[in-house]
Amino acid sequence: MLPRPSSQAEWSRLSALTSRPRTSAWLILLLTLIGLAAVFTLGPAGATTTEATGTGLPADSQSAKAAAIVKSLPSGAAAPAIVVYSNTDSSPLTPAQQAWIAGRATDLGRLGLAPDAARPETVQDKVATVAILLRTDSADDQNTQTVDRIRELASTDLPAPLKSEVTGAPAYRADVAQIFAGADTNLLFATAAVVALLLLVTYRSPILWLVPLLVVGAGDRVAGILVGVLAPHAGVEVDASAAGILSVLVFGAGTDYALLLVSRYRDELHLTDNRFTAMARAWRGTVPAVLASGTTVVLSLLTLLAAELTGNRGLGFAGAVGIVTAVFFGLVVLPAALVLPGRWLFWPLVPKVGEPLTADRGGLWARIGTAVARRPAATALAGTAVLIALAAGALGAQTGLSQADAFRKTPDAVLGQRTLAAVQPAGAAAPLTLVSNRATGDQVIQAARAVPGVASVAPGATTDRYATAQAVLTAEPGTTESDQAIERLRTALAQVPSADALVGGDTAEAFDTARANEHDTRVVVPLVLAIVLLVLAVLLRAVVAPLLLIATVIASYFAALGASWVLFRTVYDFPALDTNVPLLSFLFLVALGVDYNIFLIARTREDTLAGHDTRRAVLRALASTGGVITSAGILLAAVFAILGVLPLITLTQIGVIVGVGVLLDTLLVRTVLVPALVLLTGRHFWWPGHPETSRPEPDKHATDLHATNTS
Numbered sequence: 001m002l003p004r005p006s007s008q009a010e011w012s013r014l015s016a017l018t019s020r021p022r023t024s025a026w027l028i029l030l031l032t033l034i035g036l037a038a039v040f041t042l043g044p045a046g047a048t049t050t051e052a053t054g055t056g057l058p059a060d061s062q063s064a065k066a067a068a069i070v071k072s073l074p075s076g077a078a079a080p081a082i083v084v085y086s087n088t089d090s091s092p093l094t095p096a097q098q099a100w101i102a103g104r105a106t107d108l109g110r111l112g113l114a115p116d117a118a119r120p121e122t123v124q125d126k127v128a129t130v131a132i133l134l135r136t137d138s139a140d141d142q143n144t145q146t147v148d149r150i151r152e153l154a155s156t157d158l159p160a161p162l163k164s165e166v167t168g169a170p171a172y173r174a175d176v177a178q179i180f181a182g183a184d185t186n187l188l189f190a191t192a193a194v195v196a197l198l199l200l201v202t203y204r205s206p207i208l209w210l211v212p213l214l215v216v217g218a219g220d221r222v223a224g225i226l227v228g229v230l231a232p233h234a235g236v237e238v239d240a241s242a243a244g245i246l247s248v249l250v251f252g253a254g255t256d257y258a259l260l261l262v263s264r265y266r267d268e269l270h271l272t273d274n275r276f277t278a279m280a281r282a283w284r285g286t287v288p289a290v291l292a293s294g295t296t297v298v299l300s301l302l303t304l305l306a307a308e309l310t311g312n313r314g315l316g317f318a319g320a321v322g323i324v325t326a327v328f329f330g331l332v333v334l335p336a337a338l339v340l341p342g343r344w345l346f347w348p349l350v351p352k353v354g355e356p357l358t359a360d361r362g363g364l365w366a367r368i369g370t371a372v373a374r375r376p377a378a379t380a381l382a383g384t385a386v387l388i389a390l391a392a393g394a395l396g397a398q399t400g401l402s403q404a405d406a407f408r409k410t411p412d413a414v415l416g417q418r419t420l421a422a423v424q425p426a427g428a429a430a431p432l433t434l435v436s437n438r439a440t441g442d443q444v445i446q447a448a449r450a451v452p453g454v455a456s457v458a459p460g461a462t463t464d465r466y467a468t469a470q471a472v473l474t475a476e477p478g479t480t481e482s483d484q485a486i487e488r489l490r491t492a493l494a495q496v497p498s499a500d501a502l503v504g505g506d507t508a509e510a511f512d513t514a515r516a517n518e519h520d521t522r523v524v525v526p527l528v529l530a531i532v533l534l535v536l537a538v539l540l541r542a543v544v545a546p547l548l549l550i551a552t553v554i555a556s557y558f559a560a561l562g563a564s565w566v567l568f569r570t571v572y573d574f575p576a577l578d579t580n581v582p583l584l585s586f587l588f589l590v591a592l593g594v595d596y597n598i599f600l601i602a603r604t605r606e607d608t609l610a611g612h613d614t615r616r617a618v619l620r621a622l623a624s625t626g627g628v629i630t631s632a633g634i635l636l637a638a639v640f641a642i643l644g645v646l647p648l649i650t651l652t653q654i655g656v657i658v659g660v661g662v663l664l665d666t667l668l669v670r671t672v673l674v675p676a677l678v679l680l681t682g683r684h685f686w687w688p689g690h691p692e693t694s695r696p697e698p699d700k701h702a703t704d705l706h707a708t709n710t711s
Helices: 008-019 024-042 063-070 095-109 140-155 167-181 181-201 210-234 240-269 275-306 310-339 362-372 376-396 410-423 440-448 480-494 505-538 544-572 581-609 615-646 651-684 700-710
Strands: 078-087 122-123 127-137 164-168 432-437 453-461 466-473 502-503
Touching: 024 210, 024 310, 063 432, 063 502, 063 505, 078 095, 078 140, 078 167, 078 410, 095 127, 095 140, 122 164, 122 167, 127 140, 127 410, 140 164, 140 167, 164 167, 164 410, 167 240, 167 410, 181 210, 181 240, 181 615, 210 240, 210 310, 240 275, 240 310, 240 453, 240 581, 240 615, 240 651, 275 310, 275 581, 310 376, 310 581, 362 376, 362 615, 362 651, 376 544, 376 651, 432 440, 432 453, 432 480, 432 505, 440 466, 440 480, 466 480, 480 502, 480 505, 502 505, 505 581, 544 581, 544 651, 581 615, 581 651
Parallel strands: none
Antiparallel strands: 078 127, 078 164, 122 127, 432 466, 432 502, 453 466
């Protein structure tokens, strides 16, 4: 857990850096600039450490074992990019068109590993295919360049009404790689723009919004470079999608911390005319909540290191480094950047000494708190009923997207597969690879042909040790029917004596990835809940409070999942959730969503220790934090919604679920449900602690000023 000061003396020593004269603040900014220059000059370009865009299966999965064996064969790891020719009006191919395709096939063959094998095959006189064998172990950019050349050559000087499409595993890989090309940069600019707009609206100042934006932006760039440096030493790989999500996490969490600090700083400026004293007090009041929040998110993300999929492990590591960086910039760099300019930074709404504090102004959130306090039981029941009703929408949710349904915009590879599926088995574009001992090769082929769902099996390359075969399924890759056929095939081949048969290929890899995601969910979800519960217990020194708060977060997740599923079916027309969406959306929503409960309840405990009873304290906390937490929640929801700029359904689904969940946490759970639960339980909310009777000596200067402001 991140270190947390335990005594007033330690708080005083830690806050000394921000309470010293301006030279200390200038020193912090100077050292930060020197550090940034060194990191940008000596560090890598960004967080991405691998060009691969896949999820990364564990080495003991069947498809990974099969891929390793195929790679060791003399022919190497290869798969066909299939050029599909057909007429736009679905008419039969004429003899002249078939002759033209045969001539073009000769040129296309030169782009692959086996030029002589690139011969056209006509199916039902309506579709002609040309298979160009490409290596599957090449880098993403090399594969993409080759597929692009194939597509360009295949479509050059096409006689109307002939059309060409390129499908197959290399083509799908190229289309996914192109989606992620520049993804981190696009997400960074879109995120920064949204954050800038929302900060401008929140602060209503033409100047103030620039400070947190620049600080968080610098933190994001540092986080990316640190991930690029540290990931290889940690034994994890970070792909382009994880690098893009890293920016979303750093901007979202970093801006939340900034909003919290600025809000406390503004309040303290109402109590003293010394801005350095005001910042020191704001820092002391903000640190516990930020450290608890950062610890929760970091530890939750690190649970992904227990995942089987290397993509999940890379995301967890990158996200954890990003949050630590955001906490550092929020608690060290941002205070210095805020305190140096002085009060004019808030212009035109410059805080003045003697003005009432946020908690004493009686604004919207104070009125909401008063309304909740009138009927807390009815409010709690109504809030719970809303969450249950929204969660009911998830009862019909389906998981598992087919390969063709994974994109928001239909790429060329999917179009080619659909054209091919009209005249061939749907699995023809992505055949399975069967690997077995050479002596049992024929038996394996015969056993495979007898499996329901297998359309055809053809022998492949053979060595002194291994025999391979290509199996085509009748079902589209990624569908339930395809998954069931793979299970039946593996079961049947396991019964062939001494065969040691393996079922691999891209379709089998997708199947194994889905199973690995199920395993990761079973492992990670309990770990995340245990971590959040532990952090809340340590922060609040209570048992009842953490249990109630974790229950509200879980309810919020299921409500977000249900509401999002309704949106996916009625607005987006998504057929199912991708297999890793429930896990990642749960992780982000629980780890980040609990932040708002931490901000509210930490302030409640602070006011309780300051002399208010628990019921009065939660109403004051709601009044003082309502605006900043609402702003933070809306900002975080908007930042995650930016994931929708990428045309990949998985990221859109994660963004929508987390965005909806954060809004529920912000506008319903934290605003209505949690205060109602605190009002109902009263001092028992802190059991077994007793903060109402454990009050430290108050800060006399702050108390006198507060009394003056409220008199």
